[in-house]
Amino acid sequence: MTEIHGTVAPGFEAARDQFAKHFETGEETGASYAVMYKGEMVVDLWAGTKDADGTTPWQRDTIANVWSTTKGVAAICIALLVDRGELSYDDKVAAHWPDFAAHGKGDITIAQMLSHQSGLSGLREPTTLAEVYDHDLIAARLAAQEPLWEPGTRSGYHAFTYGFLAGEIVKRVTGRSLGTFLQDEIGKPHGIDFFIGLPDSEEPRVAPLIEAPGLQPLAAASEVQQLTFANPAIPQTAPNDRAWRAAELPAAGGLGTASALARLYALLDEGTAPGGTPLISRPTMEALRTVRIQNEDLVLGVPVRWGSGMAMNGFNMYGPNDRAFGHTGWGGAFGCLDPEAGLAIGYVMNRMGAAVVGDPRSLALATAAFACI
Numbered sequence: 001m002t003e004i005h006g007t008v009a010p011g012f013e014a015a016r017d018q019f020a021k022h023f024e025t026g027e028e029t030g031a032s033y034a035v036m037y038k039g040e041m042v043v044d045l046w047a048g049t050k051d052a053d054g055t056t057p058w059q060r061d062t063i064a065n066v067w068s069t070t071k072g073v074a075a076i077c078i079a080l081l082v083d084r085g086e087l088s089y090d091d092k093v094a095a096h097w098p099d100f101a102a103h104g105k106g107d108i109t110i111a112q113m114l115s116h117q118s119g120l121s122g123l124r125e126p127t128t129l130a131e132v133y134d135h136d137l138i139a140a141r142l143a144a145q146e147p148l149w150e151p152g153t154r155s156g157y158h159a160f161t162y163g164f165l166a167g168e169i170v171k172r173v174t175g176r177s178l179g180t181f182l183q184d185e186i187g188k189p190h191g192i193d194f195f196i197g198l199p200d201s202e203e204p205r206v207a208p209l210i211e212a213p214g215l216q217p218l219a220a221a222s223e224v225q226q227l228t229f230a231n232p233a234i235p236q237t238a239p240n241d242r243a244w245r246a247a248e249l250p251a252a253g254g255l256g257t258a259s260a261l262a263r264l265y266a267l268l269d270e271g272t273a274p275g276g277t278p279l280i281s282r283p284t285m286e287a288l289r290t291v292r293i294q295n296e297d298l299v300l301g302v303p304v305r306w307g308s309g310m311a312m313n314g315f316n317m318y319g320p321n322d323r324a325f326g327h328t329g330w331g332g333a334f335g336c337l338d339p340e341a342g343l344a345i346g347y348v349m350n351r352m353g354a355a356v357v358g359d360p361r362s363l364a365l366a367t368a369a370f371a372c373i
Helices: 013-024 069-083 098-104 110-114 135-144 161-174 178-190 200-205 223-229 242-246 258-266 282-288 360-371
Strands: 004-008 030-037 040-048 194-196 254-256 293-296 303-306 325-328 334-338 343-349
Touching: 004 013, 013 030, 013 040, 013 360, 030 258, 040 258, 069 110, 069 161, 069 178, 069 194, 069 254, 069 258, 069 282, 069 325, 069 334, 098 135, 110 161, 135 161, 161 178, 178 194, 178 258, 194 258, 200 242, 258 334, 258 343, 334 360, 343 360
Parallel strands: none
Antiparallel strands: 004 040, 030 040, 030 343, 194 254, 293 303, 325 334, 334 343
């Protein structure tokens, strides 16, 4: 039986039991799981091993790549700029990034960009994985590109391009990369153990991802889907290369712990932030979770509600409140906040789940946490 490490507050034992169950059933190799409730860390657990061979224990400070869970972290960076008055969700992207106005993109707003409405979910120009590591190159291609559909009319999940768009806005406004801004303004001041662009010094802490057998990418039936997911096609194990981890990829390249995600989301509201001192104001938090578009996504092919870079709750992924928000990642990781319930959750693992959307482990862990309150 796998030993579960960490702490659980009285009343949250069921959350621990659910986490342990995933190891008993063989669904996990190594993972961490954390829950913040009304400003307190009530669940902070880790278990298993960093490697598929089962030789290296998962430690409290073990980090792993969380794929698109990174998008929520990037959205929080932009929300902080909005809260400081350095940016508005209603700003035109081109007001900060003039080249972006090419091919009729001049009216696209920051809110539309963050809610996957820019029509830039994929690159028209053939692109290699090595080129994806070059932020300036990809940002320039996106600025010069004609949209794949009329901006503002539909959402189409910007699986990888989201990071270059969000990253370029942060760079234009602050003069810093998004990863540097994250560390300077959130990570170091608030003790959030999360990186977009991993320093060499943190490499020993990384748990490599383990492929999910039989995992199939989303069916690329349309041109938009093909350009989004197959140009270039990103293998499950791409984050196991140092080049990926060193690059700043705000769409899919973040690494951190579950407790970091729970703490970060808890910082977004005064009712959940430690000491009652949130990172952003309530109006900004409300703007962050305002539904910008609700439709069947052109890329994902399922009904979605997008906030300003956040995925609004669907299928009870973040508990019973449809105003809860957060972001999941390919393979299972997620972070979320329900301000009304006072609950923030983080989950990080190394064994990729087979579900493309809605990992059953994630759903079970979120459900268990909410059942404790």
